[in-house]
Amino acid sequence: MKATWEKIEKNLGVLEVEVEAERVSAALDKAFQKVVKKANVPGFRKGKVPRSIFEARYGVESLYQDAIDILLPEVYGEAVDETDIFPVDRPEVDIEQFGKGQPFKFKAKITVKPEVKLGEYKGVEVPAVSVEVTEEEMNAELERLQQRHAELVVIDDEAAKNGDTVVIDFDGSVDGVPFEGGKAERYSLELGSNTFIPGFEDQVVGLATGDFKDVTVTFPETYHAEELAGKEAVFKVKVHEIKRKELPELDDEFAKDVSEFDTLAEFKEDLKKQIEARKEQEGKATRESALVDKIGENAEVEIPEAMIQGEVQNMVRDFDNRLHAQGMNLDMFLNFSGQTIDDLKAQMQGDAEKRVRNNLVLEQIAKAEKIEATEEEVNKELADMAEAYKRTPEDIRNILAANGSLGSLNEEILLRKTIEFLLENSKEVPAEQLEAAKAKEESKPAAKKTTKKSTKAEAKADADKTDEEESKDAE
Incomplete structure (x- = not known):
């Protein structure tokens, strides 16, 4: 098999493939074995018609479509691997030649994963988040617990x-x-x-x-x-x-009812530690989100619409799964909210585009920094999942492999490690300092514009001055 790839514009290219006549013949054999089971030929039972009689009656061309359906997915996958491309949408296939005793030739117009030009990603400033628990936060948490036990x-x-x-x-x-x-x-x-x-x-x-x-x-x-x-x-x-x-009273009895502590004072002390730990996790998530968004904005990448729509579909599916966990479903949600599925997808469009962009950028950073998901890390992830679901790691591996999700597990680990790498190489600064820097950055275009006008004015003044001097010399 011969395969060549030629990019024609941005993320679009043409894959040309030529497959040996021997493989075409083998595909025709498989197609015949499939079709002959249903063929009605007088004097023969179904499945017992000789190949020569079948072709004489129906023509070998009657096998072509089934043979193409058998052979095309197989050789398309091989050609994609051979040319090292990453399709992100269904290809537009044009069959150029297919016949008995002939090579199989086709072209496929394919949208591929875009190239990413990285911008600054090390030393990026992120907002520092305080984990100090305020009195308002403590009171709000206690009130939430009161509401829950009301x-x-x-x-x-x-x-x-x-x-x-x-x-x-x-x-x-x-x-x-x-x-x-x-x-x-x-x-x-x-x-x-x-x-x-x-x-x-x-x-x-x-x-x-x-x-x-x-x-x-x-x-x-x-x-x-x-x-x-x-x-x-x-x-x-x-x-x-x-x-x-x-609402129940906030006293020692309340503490005994909602916790393992005997007094309200002990319970509040433990609650404060829980809030601090939660704020630390939330702060890390905030830093991660701000960091990844900023690095994504620094990069240059043109995202194919197919990737955005694919991510929208993933988001809708995840949302439906969350609704099921709450005893609802997507139809019920749309019913209650008065929305259509198109309304929901439109709301997700912006986030979907950001997710695709950020994931593409993170993948490129992982390549640039040679970050990989090791076998030990994959095994640990499988062990953690096995413990959570009360199964063996091998069971989990087989289930993921059967669903085609084992590669996704590797990608999740890789992205997580890349984000950790970026966090380690970022700078935490006070949020107000970042806001001031952002405001200063936003004012730069106006400053440049002013400078440009000033430069033009100076140039005109210099020209006028030169003209005046030349005029005096002429006199």
Whole structure:
């Protein structure tokens, strides 16, 4: 097999491949074995038709498409490896020659992973993050714990307000006609959670137990169900019960209930250490994000649209998985939020492009610095995953290999090591200092422009002065 690669523009090129006639013949044999099982020829059982009789009846050309389907993926992969390119989208294949006794020739127009021209990536300044725990942060954490351990107490003599949970019946209709999903009984709704159509929860606020009310709302224009989008709906609502959170007292009993400590003082001391550790992790994540973004901005790379759209698909899939972990799914989310899948993808577009850019830049830095994922590091990662999932490392390796994800594990380790390398070679500076430097940098173009005007003015003055002197000499 012969394969040549020629770049025609930016990230687009043409792969030309020529495959030996012997391999074409072998592919035709495989195609015949596949097709003959279904061939109906009088006097022969299916699968027993001789090759010569089959070709005489149907023609050898009837095998060509199946043979191409068998041979093309195989030789395409070999040609990609041979020319050392990295396709990022489906190729546009043009079959130039395929026939019995002939070489197989085709061209494939391919979008490949772009080249990255690195900018500054060592000594990059990142914001220093304080891990000191403020009184406000401590109080907020304690309040969060109180909220988590609060009890819902039934309120009989007060009207519902934001933060309360109301148990309601509702029955919705548009122009007097009920619609699917518009009815429920004894539904628990937390007011202020914004889980219902805008305006619904606000109209339930102020109702008391036993009250009835017609709640009128308008579905968003972008609502996923087209038959309801922009329509006005009326919900007949009955309030069965109102429940309000009752927060526990912050005392030693509370500390015993939520921790292993006997006193509130001991618990608060431990809580402070936990917050410090969390802030340290968050601070590291902040530094990493700022560092990678800045290094990505310093680099030059033209990203193919196919890579961005592929990352958008990955982000949608990850989002759906997170929703499933919370007992929801993507359709439910779109239903509640009144968005379409295209709306969601459009929101993810910018982040997807940044992710692709940053990953490409990190890969290039890893190559430049000869950073690699060692076998020991891969084995440790597999061991950690095995412990988490109560399986053996070999089981995890086989599962990842079967899913085609073993290479992704190597890439994750490589990217993580590259980011650690960049952090070690970065400079932490106060955030306010970075802001001042950024403001100064943003003012530079204006300064240059002013300088340019000044230089022009000086040049004109010099020219005028020269003309004046020449005039005097002439006199």
